[in-house]
Structure formats: C-alpha cells, structure tokens
Amino acid sequence: MAEVPIVVHRAIAQGGRPVVIRNEVAGLAHCDGDVVEFVRRAGLSLGEDILDDPVWVRWKGGRAHDYEAV
Structure with a gap:
C-alpha cells in the first residue's frame, strides 16, 4: 500500500489528534476544521x-472524525 500524504493519528489523553502531512508534524487537531486548516497551510x-x-x-487508531481523549 502506498503511503498517503496525510495521517491523522490516535487521539492523545488530553484530547485531539496529531496530524502529519508529508512526514512533517502539522499540529494537534481537535476537529475536522483543524485538519483542513493544516492541509491548507501545507499548500494543499x-x-x-x-x-x-x-x-x-x-x-x-480510532474512528475517523473522532477527536475525544482516549
């Protein structure tokens, strides 16, 4: 399977999911809007x-679109 450019990782204990774009940490997303903003900032x-x-x-590590703490 080819590597995808955007990876949304498992939610952390405090809530939010780390987002990696093109192998670079983009930030901690608390909602879909955050992910979309990180993607925009990455030039996509x-x-x-x-x-x-x-x-x-x-x-x-979890359901898509779920940002609640583990």
Missing part, C-alpha cells in the same frame, strides 16, 4: 471532503 487545496478519501488521508 483539497477541501473538507478530502478527509474521507483514503488516497489522501489515513486515520490511525
């Missing part, structure tokens, strides 16, 4: 619907 104009596209985004 993809829109919010990209979050459900497995070619672009991999959700690791």
